Amino acid sequence: MSLRKLTFLAAPLLLLQGCTTVQARQAAPALHQGLVSAADPRAAEAGAEMLRQGGSATDAAIATMLALNVVEPQSSGIGGGGFMLRGDAKGQVVTFDGRETAPSGADPQWFLDDSGKPLPFMTAVISGRSVGVPGNLRLAEEAHERFGKLPWATLFEPAIKLARGGWVLSERGREFLVNAKNRAGHQPEGLALFYGADGQPLPAGTVLRNPALADTLSQVASHGTVWFYAGDNAKAIAREVAAETPRGGAMTPEDIAAYQAKVRPEVCGEYRTYRICGMGPPSSGAATVYAILKQLERFDLHALGPKSPTFWHLFAESQRLAYADRERYLGDTDFVSVPMKGLTDPAYLAARGMLISPDSTMPAVAAGTPQGIALAPPDGDEPEEHGTSHFVAVDDWGNAVSYTSTIEGSFGSGIMVGGYFLNNELTDFSFAPAGPDGRPVANRVQGGKRPRSSMAPTLVYDRGGHLFMTVGAAGGATIPVQVARALIGVIDFGLPVDQAVALPVLFAPGDALAVEQGTYLEAMIPQLKALGHGQVSARGLPLKTNAAVHTAAGWVGAADPRSEGAVARE
Structure with missing residues (x-):
């Protein structure tokens, strides 16, 4: 066993305030202590395969995110964004922000109609207005450069195999196709992938294949994220989003190229x-x-x-x-x-x-006044959030990753490019840009901003x-x-x-x-x-x-x- 695999040392029993003693640690971890927990067994297996090849928790998490894009397309993927925490056995935590951004032309009136009233929620969702510049791949690239051990292309292999070779549609997956046909079948690509000639969702147990997504992932695996954020792919995203944005300020290729994940x-x-x-x-x-x-x-x-x-x-x-x-x-x-x-x-x-x-309920609850605030901004009117997928990974070196990935609602905006759905993350902004007193809300839409x-x-x-x-x-x-x-x-x-x-x-x-x-x-x-x-x-x-x-x-x-x-x- 290498010295790096001896990072967990014996620790005293944990005596908690008002609690019993919880599980104590052994002196050092056994070999092959790595694991992945994810929302789909095929994605969890994709991450575990990276660990078997000597990969880090970061490698495993990225492979899991990519595989989830294939088998759980309603919840997350490269057309969306996420947040990742990576911690090591010494207590160092690094957080990566891959949240989507509004296009530079967006403004606080983004989700208002011509009369100045907030748009109906689904009108906003199934349109180009809801799409933010995707962040997951730039997040993955930044994290891999810092903490990856395996070659970048290796992380894509399980997802490409699933997309090209096929995966079995689950009962839960079919339920999403039934309940969210307005998004999953919004465009011909989604209809052809998930629905039969009668317009009904394919039955559970059907082997689905997504060669377009396999091709997209193969390109990113070979050429890095620059392929996704520049060139033909970026032009295709901007073109599809602009075609469904019924106002000025639509996403441009320059918006996509400018995206950066942030630590x-x-x-x-x-x-x-x-x-x-x-x-x-x-x-x-x-x-x-x-x-x-x-x-x-x-x-x-x-x-x-x-x-x-x-x-x-x-x-x-x-x-x-x-x-x-x-x-x-x-x-x-x-x-x-x-x-x-x-x-x-x-x-x-x-x-x-x-x-x-413990004996009664507060009759009314209001925001407090924390230190550092002089005048609290007014409340916003953000719609309820949905969707998303979370997964965790642990490796033999005592590192752990907690990664939440999302395209917001089921099948995001319903807009597909290259076999993946684009998010509807911008509907996490407040639709009304200001409160009753006219002061702007903190979560209002602004160009380049993250909801x-x-x-x-x-x-x-x-x-x-x-x-x-x-x-x-x-x-x-x-x-x-x-x-x-x-x-x-x-x-x-x-x-x-x-x-x-x-x-x-x-x-x-x-x-x-x-x-x-x-x-x-x-x-x-x-x-x-x-x-x-x-x-x-x-x-x-x-x-x-x-x-x-x-x-x-x-x-x-x-x-x-x-x-x-x-x-x-x-």
Whole structure:
């Protein structure tokens, strides 16, 4: 075993505030401890194959992202963007921002009609207005240059094989084709790929092939991302987007060529005895996850447990506070001032948490006044987010990656180029550029700007500084809640990681509270109402969490049982 594979050393037992002792570590990891957890077993296997070839967690994550583009085209891919966290065993975290950007000609009136009113949501989505310049490939290139071990072209081999050789359409995949035909079948290319002569989605079990995507991936594998962001491919993207943009300012080849992934400052803070690290703006993920956790830190969540209505009440109240700040302050820091230091200040969050009572509900919730803000901007009117895919990877050197990739809604904008769908990410901007008082909202549309995101890829270090957990989720605005729930499940409840990601979800971004349909939370609705929650309903929620935790037996991965997700080991 090489010295680099001896990066995990023995650590003391982790004694948590208000918690039982969780899994202890062994002295050093065994050989072949690498794994990948993803939303589709074929994509997880693509990443694991990179690990078997001696690749890093970064290599595995990139191969997984590319394979997901083939087998899960409704959720993510090279026509979209994402955020990646890479952490090593020494505690260094690097965050990559591959979020899409608005074209340079976009302006704050981008989603307003001729009378100045916001467009209907689907009118905006299925059009060129919704498409941002894709960022995933530039993110992958930047991360690979820093942390990759295998040749760039090797990472594309599993995805190219799937696209050209064929993959089996799953039941879940067919459901998306039924529910989102307006996007998947918006153009002839999508109709020909996914639907029969009768216009109906092909049956589950059909072997699908996407030679156009295989050709695209082969070109990027051979020539690098310059092939995607310049030349004929960039012209094709701009041409298709402009043809469906019913106003000036449409995306140009120059907009595409100018795109750059960015290394952003990580956002880290202490919860219990753990260091929680996440993605900063334009993602709202880290700030929202951390606020939910930190506002609950004074409560003994372990003693309450996951079957306690009081716990779920507290969890809902903390969400209400966190999402109020999220809506008011978070945006692209290249364009707006975001008081991240104030929003994640332990004293500020402790004060916010003191507003929470275990016996009653706050009658009204408003954004706080964190340090660094003089006048809070008005709330925006962003539509609800959907879609996305998350995956995690761990390698033998003790490095871990948490990567969330998205094209926003199911099949994005419905516009296809080169076998892949283009995103509808710009609909994550606020449609109305200003509040009632005329002051601009933080998340308004601006040329070159990145829309606010809910994506929350997260890495966790224990009190000894050892990498302990990698986690993230898909599901639009529910993402921070899913991640916070999984962290509480492992850290506070002491649950194995598979049980933590299987915990039900309660979603309370405002006054209305939704509990996951078909779970034991439904039976708690009367008790939640008795605590003062007036608007409580059971709903099907878009949930999909993937995670891995380091235990005494080494790394253990988990995929959300609600999804087709799987864990693959090297």
